[in-house]
Amino acid sequence: xxxxxxxxxxxxxxxxxxxxxxxxxxxxxxxxxxxxxxxxxxxxxxxxxxxxxxxxxxxxxxxxxxxxxxxxxxxxxxxxxxxxxxxxxxxxxxxxxxxxxxxxxxxxxxxxxxxxxxxxxxxxxxxxxxxxxxxxxxxxxxxxxxxxxxxxxxxxxxxxxxxxxxxxxxxxxxxxxxxxxxxxxxxxxxxxxxxxxxxxxxxxxxxxxxxxxxxxxxx
Amino acid sequence: xxxxxxxxxxxxxxxxxxxxxxxxxxxxxxxxxxxxxxxxxxxxxxxxxxxxxxxxxxxxxxxxxxxxxxxxxxxxxxxxxxxxxxxxxxxxxxxxxxxxxxxxxxxxxxxxxxxxxxxxxxxxxxxxxxxxxxxxxxxxxxxxxxxxxxxxxxxxxxxxxxxxxxxxxxxxxxxxxxxxxxxxxxxxxxxxxxxxxxxxxxxxxxxxxxxxxxxxxxxxxxxxxxxxxxxxxxxxxxxxxxxxxxxxxxxxxxxxxxxxxxxxxxxxxxxxxxx
Numbered sequence: 001x002x003x004x005x006x007x008x009x010x011x012x013x014x015x016x017x018x019x020x021x022x023x024x025x026x027x028x029x030x031x032x033x034x035x036x037x038x039x040x041x042x043x044x045x046x047x048x049x050x051x052x053x054x055x056x057x058x059x060x061x062x063x064x065x066x067x068x069x070x071x072x073x074x075x076x077x078x079x080x081x082x083x084x085x086x087x088x089x090x091x092x093x094x095x096x097x098x099x100x101x102x103x104x105x106x107x108x109x110x111x112x113x114x115x116x117x118x119x120x121x122x123x124x125x126x127x128x129x130x131x132x133x134x135x136x137x138x139x140x141x142x143x144x145x146x147x148x149x150x151x152x153x154x155x156x157x158x159x160x161x162x163x164x165x166x167x168x169x170x171x172x173x174x175x176x177x178x179x180x181x182x183x184x185x186x187x188x189x190x191x192x193x194x195x196x197x198x199x200x201x202x203x204x205x206x207x208x209x210x211x212x213x214x215x216x217x218x219x
Numbered sequence: 220x221x222x223x224x225x226x227x228x229x230x231x232x233x234x235x236x237x238x239x240x241x242x243x244x245x246x247x248x249x250x251x252x253x254x255x256x257x258x259x260x261x262x263x264x265x266x267x268x269x270x271x272x273x274x275x276x277x278x279x280x281x282x283x284x285x286x287x288x289x290x291x292x293x294x295x296x297x298x299x300x301x302x303x304x305x306x307x308x309x310x311x312x313x314x315x316x317x318x319x320x321x322x323x324x325x326x327x328x329x330x331x332x333x334x335x336x337x338x339x340x341x342x343x344x345x346x347x348x349x350x351x352x353x354x355x356x357x358x359x360x361x362x363x364x365x366x367x368x369x370x371x372x373x374x375x376x377x378x379x380x381x382x383x384x385x386x387x388x389x390x391x392x393x394x395x396x397x398x399x400x401x402x403x404x405x406x407x408x409x410x411x412x413x414x415x416x417x418x419x420x421x422x423x424x425x426x427x428x429x430x431x432x433x434x435x436x437x438x439x440x441x442x443x444x445x446x447x448x449x450x451x452x453x454x455x456x457x458x459x460x461x462x463x464x465x466x467x468x469x470x471x472x473x474x475x476x477x478x479x480x481x482x483x484x485x486x487x488x489x490x491x492x493x494x
Contacts, residue, residue, distance in 0.1 A: 134382060136381035
């Protein structure tokens with residue numbers, strides 16, 4: 001299937017299993033994939049990194065942010081700096097990615113932004129408070145960006161995918177130790193949800209939260 | 220009337236609006252109240268209003284983002300009141316701007332108070348309640364509708380207040396660990412006005428003088444209860460959550476917004492179709 005032939009997807013989070021699966025899914029759908037990793041709190045570097053990514057194929061159609069982290073520690077065992085370090089690895093980097101994604105797509109004629117976070121945006125678990133907090137933050141920021149883009153009529157869709165329980169990448173994604181009651185989904189399942197939001201079939205959806213969780217959030 | 224007699228409550232940011240009203244509501248219900256903040260003049264005004272109502276509370280200066288301030292405040296409470304039953308993480312900041320105008324410095328300002336400050340409150344609150352109240356207690360995080368519904372100009376504020384709300388829900392999962400029975404809830408105020416229907420400085424900064432008046436009018440029109448909220452509406456909700464009437468209420472997202480977010484308009488006034 002080449003339903004995204006000629007399109008360009010910038011993908012952040014390629015160091016984790018879901019980001020890697022997204023790279024594979026968009027590549028298989030015919031898109032040019034530009035992996036992007038920005039580890040900086042200097043906005044000029046974010047701006048330059050997005051400009052370079054956009055220059056690679058002369059356009060950008062999709063920005064997929066699958067940056068994620070999953071530190072397991074109870075509140076009592078975390079210092080404020082530990083807690084905020086984890087919160088920022090998800091929340092702050094996602095906010096920066098979303099900001100520069102919107103600014104880039106505004107210049108290049110619109111497109112789709114998908115923020116991939118966890119079902120922990122909606123269902124809390126013990127011993128991962130920073131992830132729970134950041135996941136909800138990313139979800140609600142997604143909706144805010146979606147509304148701003150819709151109001152500006154700049155043809156940018158911003159939505160979120162909430163990944164369910166994933167086994168095998170506990171450094172980045174919650175597994176059965178945090179979500180024992182949830183069905184297991186694969187990184188590829190999550191990537192297919194992301195891919196769907198990037199297709200024309202999802203062109204009138206924005207600000208949505210798409211769980212790819214085997215029905216977990218329906219409980 | 221709900222009685223909080225015998226309970227000790229700590230309210231951060233009790234030096235203005237919502238926090239001040241919460242201090243008063245808790246004191247009226249019979250709790251011994253300690254409140255903190257950075258604004259000494261605001262603290263004096265809170266104490267003056269309490270005295271005028273025949274009530275009392277104790278003020279301690281505190282920057283909620285500083286671990287050492289939390290240690291000092293908790294040590295002071297352990298020395299004076301010798302227990303802690305209720306913590307209201309009320310100190311919060313807001314900054315609404317279009318995405319392109321927001322900077323990382325704005326985001327860090329927002330997450331510093333709304334996330335880091337409330338994390339420290341929960342961490343030190345858990346420890347103080349374990350030490351002094353048999354591991355029982357109630358913590359309330361004051362959040363915002365932006366944690367429940369999307370709203371323009373709040374990509375950074377939504378990160379912070381989404382964090383505030385889910386920090387409460389995550390902490391509720393840990394509140395029953397290690398023999399504790401500490402409840403943690405998040406409260407979401409709607410649009411609040413203390414004096415008449417005057418627009419807030421924040422609304423004026425964002426929409427201009429005339430736009431802010433319209434903002435207020437539209438908010439009233441689109442709120443099912445037909446009025447804006449008063450900080451005391453939040454205070455009374457906090458009293459319920461602080462009391463033994465809510466012993467089975469934890470990890471919830473309570474909305475006190477006159478019905479707004481149940482309906483079509485949520486935090487804003489509709490979004491134009493892109494088609």
